Amino acid sequence: MSININENSCNGCPKRKEGRCERICPGNLIKRKNEKAVIENKSDCWDCAACVKACPQNAIEIYLPEEIGGKGANLLAEVKKNEIVWVIKNQSGNYKEYHLAR
Numbered sequence: 001m002s003i004n005i006n007e008n009s010c011n012g013c014p015k016r017k018e019g020r021c022e023r024i025c026p027g028n029l030i031k032r033k034n035e036k037a038v039i040e041n042k043s044d045c046w047d048c049a050a051c052v053k054a055c056p057q058n059a060i061e062i063y064l065p066e067e068i069g070g071k072g073a074n075l076l077a078e079v080k081k082n083e084i085v086w087v088i089k090n091q092s093g094n095y096k097e098y099h100l101a102r
């Protein structure tokens with residue numbers, strides 16, 4: 001598994017010294033370049049999902065193994081005031097939502 005950063009959705013966390021994802025990654029794997037976040041050394045990512053939850057633009061997703069989400073599935077998070085909505089989407093466009101309290 002690894003993450004993907006959607007550069008069209010990432011706004012670079014303007015006015016912040018570091019991107020939220022950049023700041024929270026325990027492996028120091030994410031950097032901003034040209035006002036967009038990029039992950040370096042994807043193989044070092046251990047899928048903790050901290051960056052997924054930290055991004056206010058919902059620009060980061062985790063690729064899931066086929067056994068978990070089906071072929072081409074990925075996991076996204078939408079952080080709300082009292083809950084996090086985890087969404088698993090597969091290649092066919094089907095998705096499941098899981099609502100977890102914060």
Ligand code: SF4
Nearest residue numbers: 025045047048049051
């Ligand atoms: S999932 Fe965790 S280890 Fe991987 S890039 Fe995001 S914050 Fe870093």
Ligand code: SF4
Nearest residue numbers: 010011013019021055
């Ligand atoms: S937290 Fe989201 S919007 Fe901010 S730099 Fe990272 S990917 Fe871009």
